Amino acid sequence: MNSRNLIQINSYYYYQLLYSTESYRKELLHNSLIKERLDYFNRSKNMENNLVTTQGPLDMIQGIRGDLFGLQTLDLTARKAEPTEMFALDEAQIYIDGCDFPGTIDYLLLVWTLQERFGKELQDMHVLEAMCGPGRLGRDLLTEAGVARVTFHDGNSQMLTHAVSKATSILTSGQQVDSIQSDVTRITSSGDVFDLVLCHNSLHQLENIGRLRQAIAEMLRVTKPGGYVVIADYQRSNSLAFKNALSQRLAETRPEIVQLLLDTFLAAWSKEEFESVISSLEAADEFQIEEARLPSITPAMFMRMIEDPVLGHVMDRSPISQLIIIRKQ
Ligand SMILES: C[S@@+](CC[C@H](N)C(=O)[O-])C[C@H]1O[C@@H](n2cnc3c(N)ncnc32)[C@H](O)[C@@H]1O
Numbered sequence: 001m002n003s004r005n006l007i008q009i010n011s012y013y014y015y016q017l018l019y020s021t022e023s024y025r026k027e028l029l030h031n032s033l034i035k036e037r038l039d040y041f042n043r044s045k046n047m048e049n050n051l052v053t054t055q056g057p058l059d060m061i062q063g064i065r066g067d068l069f070g071l072q073t074l075d076l077t078a079r080k081a082e083p084t085e086m087f088a089l090d091e092a093q094i095y096i097d098g099c100d101f102p103g104t105i106d107y108l109l110l111v112w113t114l115q116e117r118f119g120k121e122l123q124d125m126h127v128l129e130a131m132c133g134p135g136r137l138g139r140d141l142l143t144e145a146g147v148a149r150v151t152f153h154d155g156n157s158q159m160l161t162h163a164v165s166k167a168t169s170i171l172t173s174g175q176q177v178d179s180i181q182s183d184v185t186r187i188t189s190s191g192d193v194f195d196l197v198l199c200h201n202s203l204h205q206l207e208n209i210g211r212l213r214q215a216i217a218e219m220l221r222v223t224k225p226g227g228y229v230v231i232a233d234y235q236r237s238n239s240l241a242f243k244n245a246l247s248q249r250l251a252e253t254r255p256e257i258v259q260l261l262l263d264t265f266l267a268a269w270s271k272e273e274f275e276s277v278i279s280s281l282e283a284a285d286e287f288q289i290e291e292a293r294l295p296s297i298t299p300a301m302f303m304r305m306i307e308d309p310v311l312g313h314v315m316d317r318s319p320i321s322q323l324i325i326i327r328k329q
Pocket of ligand 1: 086099135136182200202205
């Protein structure tokens with residue numbers, strides 16, 4: 001039996017035990033877990049500056065222990081690319097239906113991180129959301145951070161139509177959106193245009209490291225000198241910290257998505273792979289690669305986090321993901 005079978009059996013038993021019926025899961029989420037999270041919040045609140053400690057919300061959901069998915073014996077040294085880069089049209093619709101739902105704070109967590117990093121300057125930026133999919137990140141930038149202009153980019157026309165029409169419906173005066181459809185390794189834009197290029201949970205879809213290099217070089221080409229490329233994506237690592245965090249994340253994931261998510265992690269780029277690619281690019285003036293983490297969370301932010309039906313989103317700001325910030329020369 002290979003490790004993949006083991007993973008399926010482990011996750012099957014786990015969900016048989018914990019999430020055997022939908023109504024039980026709902027009850028679990030809406031009563032005990034939320035109460036537990038609120039109690040924890042009240043205990044861990046930093047009364048002086050009214051911020052929750054960054055580690056607090058992560059500790060809260062790290063209650064499940066053990067190697068439930070057989071990850072400890074899984075060798076994650078070699079990458080296993082996903083079968084195709086771009087979604088077919090019907091797959092795109094499935095992704096839109098599955099990922100663009102009102103209650104998610106997945107993208108908002110990154111918007112808060114960007115606000116923490118760039119402060120008020122973020123508002124005046126012209127942002128390119130590369131490989132935007134349903135464009136949820138760009139939309140949250142418009143509504144939550146008041147960003148002036150967002151250009152959505154994707155190779156898939158269905159994703160772009162959805163992203164632009166949703167964003168157009170929430171624009172306030174002075175804000176604009178537009179779109180670019182192209183392969184990410186050949187973005188159809190002149191150079192030096194955007195203050196900030198963002199790419200969220202997408203680069204793991206690229207076939208090989210040569211294409212990863214071309215994609216990042218292209219993002220840097222369209223960025224203004226002194227501007228930034230920010231990549232937030234999953235990572236692949238053999239470290240114990242990573243495997244423990246991934247175990248927790250999978251335990252928070254709907255059972256039917258566990259295998260899909262695991263395949264994503266097999267295709268994710270390691271920190272070292274990102275480092276070798278970025279350090280070979282002349283346009284990258286300086287860069288940092290760090291474990292993803294939560295920004296400082298206020299009580300109001302916290303209340304929004306616990307409303308997210310996918311509790312595991314909070315775990316995406318843990319060692320399972322990485323945040324890469326590149327400044328263009
Ligand atoms: C996993 S989805 C993520 C979408 C979005 N960033 C998010 O976080 O929800 C990856 C997106 O990348 C797009 N994509 C994949 N390969 C691409 C390529 N070579 N060029 C342009 N877009 C691509 C897909 O169409 C899809 O919308």
